[in-house]
Amino acid sequence: MTTANGSPNGDGSTRGRYSATEPDPEDLDYLAARLINGRHQGGPVERAVDLPRIEAAVREILHAVGENPDRDGLKDTPARVARAYAELLAGLRVDPGQVLTTTFEADHDELVLVRDIEVTSLCEHHLLPFHGVAHIGYVPGPDGRITGLSKLARLVEVFARRPQVQERLTAQIADLLMERLNPRGAIVVLECEHMCMAMRGVQKGGSRTITSAVRGMLRDDAKSRAEAMTLILRG
Numbered sequence: 001m002t003t004a005n006g007s008p009n010g011d012g013s014t015r016g017r018y019s020a021t022e023p024d025p026e027d028l029d030y031l032a033a034r035l036i037n038g039r040h041q042g043g044p045v046e047r048a049v050d051l052p053r054i055e056a057a058v059r060e061i062l063h064a065v066g067e068n069p070d071r072d073g074l075k076d077t078p079a080r081v082a083r084a085y086a087e088l089l090a091g092l093r094v095d096p097g098q099v100l101t102t103t104f105e106a107d108h109d110e111l112v113l114v115r116d117i118e119v120t121s122l123c124e125h126h127l128l129p130f131h132g133v134a135h136i137g138y139v140p141g142p143d144g145r146i147t148g149l150s151k152l153a154r155l156v157e158v159f160a161r162r163p164q165v166q167e168r169l170t171a172q173i174a175d176l177l178m179e180r181l182n183p184r185g186a187i188v189v190l191e192c193e194h195m196c197m198a199m200r201g202v203q204k205g206g207s208r209t210i211t212s213a214v215r216g217m218l219r220d221d222a223k224s225r226a227e228a229m230t231l232i233l234r235g
């Protein structure tokens, strides 16, 4: 739990070695809330993360590969890995709709596009990272409803911090934009490299997978779609 002043303890004090501007990574409510808007608003924390259970599982993995989890270099590793998973999967505990609660009306009815939003997620098949960039565009609806540009990046974070496949991640971003902003159309393109293809298995580093989700007029109108794609892919 933290407060609008950014202090994890709500009174300007710090906990352990973490300052008010450097949140305690063990504060799981904070990690979930930070995904939404950088402040804790007491939003829904849907699922608790069982850190001791992850720790026990990581100890088992270390045993199973023939390591000694109690040796000096590994003794804190299960706890570190547990905290890391809590952070990497914090999106599971967040209602993505909360990200798009701040919307504005603006007299703009043409494409709004944010390119090259950094994205890192975990593939649900191997729990290895895939990373790259997301490009998100939409054409505001008749009511001219737009959202803050940073909210588009936050939307990527909330859906990326879950076990994912790239196709679903792409579609979820587009669908939530359509649901919450009621735009004329939306387009989401992700370009990612999958570590499960680079570090193991087929071992083809450097390949990039491109996925798109196109909705509304950007799907139905070939000219609008081609214009948006040109802007997205020219970078």
Ligand SMILES: Nc1nc2c(ncn2[C@@H]2O[C@H](COP(=O)(O)OP(=O)(O)OP(=O)(O)O)[C@@H](O)[C@H]2O)c(=O)[nH]1
Binding pocket: 123, 124, 125, 164, 165, 166, 167, 194, 196, 197, 200, 201, 202
């Ligand atoms: N479509 C899709 N596939 C993914 C994604 N992330 C990982 N994969 C693939 O998921 C597949 C899982 O295939 P399996 O045959 O069950 O697993 P595997 O034996 O580890 O496969 P290899 O990676 O080919 O060694 C692999 O082909 C991965 O490349 C993703 O985001 N989208």
Ligand SMILES: [Zn+2]
Binding pocket: 123, 124, 125, 126, 127, 128, 194, 196, 197
């Ligand atoms: Zn994988």
